[in-house]
Amino acid sequence: MEVILIAIFVIGYLVITLEHPLKLDKTVPALLMASIMWALLGIGFNLGWFSVINENGIVFSILNDNSEIQHEGFIHTLTQKFSETAEILIFLIGAMTIVELIDLHRGFDVIKNVIRTKSKIKLLWILGIIGFFLSAIIDNLTATIVLITVLRKLIHQREDRIWYASLIIIATNAGGAWSPIGDVTTTMLWIGKKVTAFGLMEYMIVPSILCFLVPFLISSKLEVFKGTVEIPETEEDEEHLLLSSSKMLYVGLSAIVFVPIFKTITHLPPYLGMIFSLGIVWLYSEYIHPEENFDKANDKRFSVNTALSRIEISSILFFLGILMAVGCLEVLVFGNIQNTPVGTLRYAAESLSGAIPNMDIVIILLGVLSSVIDNVPLVAATMGMYTFETDSPVWHFIAFCAGTGGSMLIIGSAAGVAAMGMEKIDFIWYLKKITWLAFAGFIAGALCFIAIEHFVR
Numbered sequence: 001m002e003v004i005l006i007a008i009f010v011i012g013y014l015v016i017t018l019e020h021p022l023k024l025d026k027t028v029p030a031l032l033m034a035s036i037m038w039a040l041l042g043i044g045f046n047l048g049w050f051s052v053i054n055e056n057g058i059v060f061s062i063l064n065d066n067s068e069i070q071h072e073g074f075i076h077t078l079t080q081k082f083s084e085t086a087e088i089l090i091f092l093i094g095a096m097t098i099v100e101l102i103d104l105h106r107g108f109d110v111i112k113n114v115i116r117t118k119s120k121i122k123l124l125w126i127l128g129i130i131g132f133f134l135s136a137i138i139d140n141l142t143a144t145i146v147l148i149t150v151l152r153k154l155i156h157q158r159e160d161r162i163w164y165a166s167l168i169i170i171a172t173n174a175g176g177a178w179s180p181i182g183d184v185t186t187t188m189l190w191i192g193k194k195v196t197a198f199g200l201m202e203y204m205i206v207p208s209i210l211c212f213l214v215p216f217l218i219s220s221k222l223e224v225f226k227g228t229v230e231i232p233e234t235e236e237d238e239e240h241l242l243l244s245s246s247k248m249l250y251v252g253l254s255a256i257v258f259v260p261i262f263k264t265i266t267h268l269p270p271y272l273g274m275i276f277s278l279g280i281v282w283l284y285s286e287y288i289h290p291e292e293n294f295d296k297a298n299d300k301r302f303s304v305n306t307a308l309s310r311i312e313i314s315s316i317l318f319f320l321g322i323l324m325a326v327g328c329l330e331v332l333v334f335g336n337i338q339n340t341p342v343g344t345l346r347y348a349a350e351s352l353s354g355a356i357p358n359m360d361i362v363i364i365l366l367g368v369l370s371s372v373i374d375n376v377p378l379v380a381a382t383m384g385m386y387t388f389e390t391d392s393p394v395w396h397f398i399a400f401c402a403g404t405g406g407s408m409l410i411i412g413s414a415a416g417v418a419a420m421g422m423e424k425i426d427f428i429w430y431l432k433k434i435t436w437l438a439f440a441g442f443i444a445g446a447l448c449f450i451a452i453e454h455f456v457r
Contacts, residue, residue: 001049002334002344005037009325013377016322020411027314030321037328038078045074051333051341052077059333059341081327087191087271088184088323089316094274095181098252098281099142100307105290106242107249112150113241118228120160121220124167127151131168132175132212135415137253140176140183140403144168144415148422155229158423163224165419166434167216170407170441172415174212177403178204180260180270184319184414185379185402189395191270192383197260199391203452204400211404211445215437242290244302255281322377330384349385359394360450367401367442371412375402393453400449407438 012033019026044050051061052074060073102108111130117123127147135143147168155161176182180190180197189195219225255277262273282304290302300306326345334344342350356362370378379402388394406413410420410430419425 001044002332005040005328005332006344008033008037008040009329012325017372025314027318027321030318030325032321034321034324034328037325041328041332042074046071052331053333053341053343054331055080057340077331081324081331084192085320085323085327087269088188089320091187091191091271091274092184092316092319093311094271094278095139095256096142096311097278097304097307098256099138100310101281101285101304102248102252103146103310104302104307105244105248105285105288106240107245107252108146108150109241110246110249111146112153115150115154120225120227120229123154123229124164124219124225125216127164127168128171128212128216131171132209135172135175136179136182137256139181140172141414141418143172143175144418145422147172148419160224160229162423162425162429163219163433165423165425166410166430167219167437169410169413169416169419170215170434170438171212173404173407173413174208174441174445176415177211177400178208181256183399183403185375186399187270188323188376188379188383189399193390194383194388194392194395195399196391197263200396200399203393203396203449206452207400207445207449208404210448211400211441213441214444215441218437218440243292244288244290247288248285251284252281319376323380326377326380326384329381343384345381345384346387349382352385360397363394363397363401364446366398367405367446368408370402370405371408375406375413378402397446397449397453400445401442404442404445408435408442410434 012029015022015024015029016026018024041050041052045052045060046062048061048063051059053059054073054077058073060070060077062070064070111134115123115126117126127150131143131147134146137143138146148165151161151164151168155164173183177186178201180186180195180200186195186200190197190200256274258277259270259273262268262276263270266272285302285304286296296303329344330346332344333341334347335342337347337350352362353359356365366378366382379398382398386394406416410416410425410427416430420427420430
């Protein structure tokens with residue numbers, strides 16, 4: 001009977017990957033998949049078909065003594081999975097709101113006004129470096145959107161612009177991989193206590209830099225980045241900056257960066273730190289004046305309510321569906337390993353380890369696979385499959401490969417999909433021109449990580 005739930009997950013996952021051909025928002029199959037799986041698990045549990053296992057390894061089955069206690073154990077396991085998911089969602093909502101507030105105050109326009117070079121190569125490196133570090137603060141998706149918006153104001157030739165946009169994808173994905181707030185997957189691993197903020201940064205920064213540097217060094221030799229580009233005058237843009245633009249940029253970014261510090265000081269979950277930071281930025285936004293003679297009572301353009309209305313709730317609900325569906329597979333008892341009942345994902349992990357005993361190869365293949373299908377469920381699955389200790393090299397390597405492997409295809413990461421939509425980048429064009437550059441960076445960073453793991457740690 002367990003095969004039925006696995007089949008629903010596979011079908012739902014397939015529909016998600018076919019989002020564009022089916023013209024169906026991936027949130028729909030994610031929500032249906034999660035709700036149907038838990039509904040069937042609940043029905044099957046009450047009929048004695050399924051057993052569930054909680055995070056402490058305790059198995060609950062209606063066939064055991066005292067069915068009321070067993071049912072309460074099932075409900076508590078469901079509540080625990082929802083609680084873990086909610087922590088991630090609250091964290092993301094807080095971060096998204098702060099970013100939207102910065103954008104409402106045109107804070108990101110400050111970045112555009114510091115770019116004045118006419119050299120194509122210099123412009124490439126400036127955008128790449130900004131993308132690499134900005135993505136570590138505001139996440140790779142948002143950093144990509146911000147930089148492509150800036151890019152449109154700097155380069156009017158689309159043929160040149162899509163090259164820059166494609167390299168920005170590589171830079172932001174590499175930058176997001178070494179930060180606990182730089183990518184949804186690293187945030188999941190951090191909140192799930194698989195990695196610590198400082199452990200992730202310590203062991204991931206060098207491979208991530210290499211993943212960024214190699215494609216950019218190669219690209220610097222390409223003909224498309226030779227010569228100069230006409231940069232429009234920026235005086236007009238400076239006039240359009242608000243009185244609050246630079247202040248909100250610095251306050252907002254500082255608030256997001258403070259979240260890992262808050263966790264280190266208080267030892268509380270990261271979402272509480274994000275709630276605190278959002279509260280500080282919200283308070284600041286209530287008293288700052290974006291324009292002269294600003295009437296806050298009649299002008300809602302810069303309010304937090306406006307920022308909240310701009311958040312992509314569909315993305316939040318997609319993560320809810322995916323994480324709950326994966327959680328269902330994690331708690332569903334599938335079989336026994338060494339006479340001990342284990343969940344479906346743990347059983348799959350042990351089977352995979354038996355087929356491919358080298359963990360590094362398994363994780364590299366996971367990174368390649370993340371360029372085809374969404375890395376969020378892949379990482380969520382590994383969190384249920386493996387029981388390595390916090391800051392194990394395995395978790396760091398999973399974070400790197402899942403975060404940067406998506407750069408190899410335009411559809412392989414949220415940053416790539418966003419760039420594809422904004423600049424109408426062709427899938428085949430990206431495959432021919434950019435995939436080999438992204439792979440060079442990915443494999444260079446992966447080999448660097450393996451070397452550090454085996455010879456430095």
